Amino acid sequence: MxxxxxxxxxxxxxxxxxxxxxxxxxxxxxxxxxxxxxxxxxxxxxxxxxxxxxxxxxxxxxxxxxxxxxxxxxxxxxxxxxxxxxxxxxxxxxxxxxxxxxxxxxxxxxxxxxxxxxxxxxxFNLDPFDPLEIHRGLLTGEVLDYPSLETFWQELTGGAYGEILRVKGIFNVFTGECIYGEYLYPDFNPDFLSLNFPLCLQGRPTNFSGIEIIGKNLDKQTIADTLSEFCLSDEAIAYYQQQIRDNSQQEEEG
Amino acid sequence: MKIAVLSCIHANLPALEAVLRDIEKNHCDAIYSLGDLVGYGPHPNEVVNKIRELQIPSTQGCWDEDIVEGLNACECSYPSLLAEKRGRMAHEWTNQQITPENREFLAKLPLMLHLDNLCFTHGSPHSNHEYILPEMDAFCALERVLAASADVLFCGHTHIPYVRTLNPGQLSVKLKKGNGVTERQFSSSVKRIINVGSVGEPRHGRPNATYVIYDQDTERVWIREVEYDYEKTCRDIIERGLPSIFAWRLSRGLEFAEKAPDASHVCQR
Structure with missing residues (x-):
């Protein structure tokens, strides 16, 4: 069927x-x-x-x-x-x-x-969001600083970068997790759901990650610039991954 | 004597002017400032000039110190990478704007001021980067007031005003030295911590300025919330080349970047 x-x-x-x-x-x-x-x-x-x-x-x-x-x-x-x-x-x-x-x-x-x-x-009245724009930011391979993502999410869904109707995003964060967040006007949802993928503890993640933003008067450049402010460097990713591996080892030994 | 105590102006002149008008209306006899005259906001020189012109006694805030000595904060200063980058951007901008005279004025500000049994400081008597949050362990909070040699400790830095009364009590401290243990007893009278909030960078969900009026005779405290033309500050943030997100955050009563992550954290600066 x-x-x-x-x-x-x-x-x-x-x-x-x-x-x-x-x-x-x-x-x-x-x-x-x-x-x-x-x-x-x-x-x-x-x-x-x-x-x-x-x-x-x-x-x-x-x-x-x-x-x-x-x-x-x-x-x-x-x-x-x-x-x-x-x-x-x-x-x-x-x-x-x-x-x-x-x-x-x-x-x-x-x-x-x-x-x-x-x-x-x-x-639901979509008219206030006319003309609708869709902005997609591919983030595959990037690892984000989670506290910064929380701040950005609050700003984005609060209207700092345009009038937002809908946001969906899949993000890799420094804990090695891949998480999902969504927003539908006007309900602020600060919670991210951990997706059922293996933790990435070596190198950069290869799974899809990205953000889709639907709204009006989107300041796409500032959105992209802000996201890039909290993408972690190779050194930072390696540091966090080492910490997580060490912690897991200690837990196994303990 | 009625004393107005204000803190964390953060280079927001319209907010400071509105607070000064409110102080005048309330017939205060003295004004004290707990620092952070500059940082994030668009009017660093105007604010310092106003404080100098009115000869308002002021302690040095963490931002005032950073502008003089350069950034040297411990991890409690920034809760995220984004906040840190924004903080550094604001620091760089302020550093370029501030005049040599005003930088010298900030450099000479004391860390603490005293008036009778009152002590005024920005963060805590130990560091102008330390947050005394309302949830701080009572023993630690009492230690901060005792360290200030005061009955009432006025502080800012957290940007959220509160009044905390520490009841009189008997303290017993055991010290281990080698194999021996010595015990010391302290008794403490009632102490108060009064956080005066923030004039120019509110963190309470509204753009309004907050400060405190304290009556020395009756020991009454009034936490004042004052409306002002925050849109003017927002316009100046954008026109003077600071990040526009600062204007958005100010208009919603959100902090620009700094935030205490944990009440039990002791600043290592």
Whole structure:
């Protein structure tokens, strides 16, 4: 079965897919694909950390997807910025089930095509954020100073670098962990979730990390400059990794 | 006698002027400053000039010392890499702006001032970089007041005003020297620590200035919160070439960079 999940920014498409996958008994029989996100696979990385056995596809032909849909559950997460007419054509060819998530009272452009509609119990007006901008910062290979990230997160979501609708980020921090943070206007969420990846205790991490910011009047240069202020040097990374290795060894010996 | 005590002006002239007007309205007999006249804000010379012009007795704050001696803080000064980089940027800017006369004035400020049973200091009697937080262990807090030879210790540095009363008590201290142990008894009368907050760099979630009025006769304390034209300071931060994030943080009553990470931390500077 192929399930296309459509909806606006922040309405909870990835969270909905997450809950669906959690209920499936065989995670090996799950395929996830989000078109045009292969260079910035943020949602795919989050799902892979929770469900290591699912298959993440970067791109696939219609035929291949149809084949996959015979034996597995294929989730297609459709980013809202993709042109709907072309998407609709593809979804018709795939004969997919179309699940539309929308805010209460929202006039969703995908609603006419929906096989199932799920209404998020919250009203939301995107008009104040028009025209929306999307800023993506790739941070793969970088390790961040965590207290600085907390400060930056407070400033970013508080509006210091533009009017923010939605932020998602995956960050490698000096503890060796890979963490995930998200924000949806206007709810400040200071908590980061530790993703289920092995600690990086040697060299620079190779997993995807990056930040996606959706909003208006974004000061992209200052955002980039500020982030670069707390990316750790090779020496600092090696120092912290050595400390963590030493601590682990002491704990094992103790 | 009514005494106004202010601290941590941080080169914010509109905030200082508003506080001085409020002091005048409240008919105070004397004003004391606990330092940090400069740092982060856009008006370092204007603020020092005002303090000099009004002959307000002032102790030396950590920022005043850093501008004279260069940065030499221990880890308690900055809670993060970002804060440290911003602090260094502000230090460099202030260092370039300050006039030789004002630098000399800052260099000569004392670490402590006394008036009767009152002591005025920026951080603690031990260091103008040390935070006496409200959660500090009572024994340590009492030690700080006793070290100041005072009944009331006025301090700043944390940017959040508070009043803490330390009840009278009997202290017993055992000293181990070689194989012997000596025991000493101390008795302490009621002591108070009064943190006067910050005029120019609030940390309480609003941009307003805070300071304290203390009545020596009644021992009453008033923590004053004063509104001022913070937007003027924000405009000057940007126009004078300081990082615009300082303006954003000031307008929300957030500290610029420094913050005490831990009440039990003893400054090693």
């Amino acid at each position: 192929i399930i296309a999940v459509l909806g606006n920014y922040g309405v909870g498409k990835t969270h909905w897919i997450r809950r669906e996958i959690a209920q499936l008994p065989d995670k090996n029989a799950v395929v996830y694909l989000s078109p045009k996100t292969d260079k910035f696979p943020l949602d795919a990385t989050i799902l892979k950390s929770e469900f290591p056995d699912i298959s993440i596809q970067q791109t696939a032909s219609i035929e291949k997807l149809k084949d996959a849909g015979q034996n597995t559950t294929v989730y297609l997460e459709i980013p809202p910025y993709l042109e709907w007419k072309s998407v609709e054509e593809v979804l018709q060819k795939l004969q997919s089930k179309k699940v539309v998530l929308q805010y209460k009272g929202e006039e969703s452009p995908w609603i006419a095509a929906a096989d199932e509609v799920i209404v998020f119990d919250r009203e």
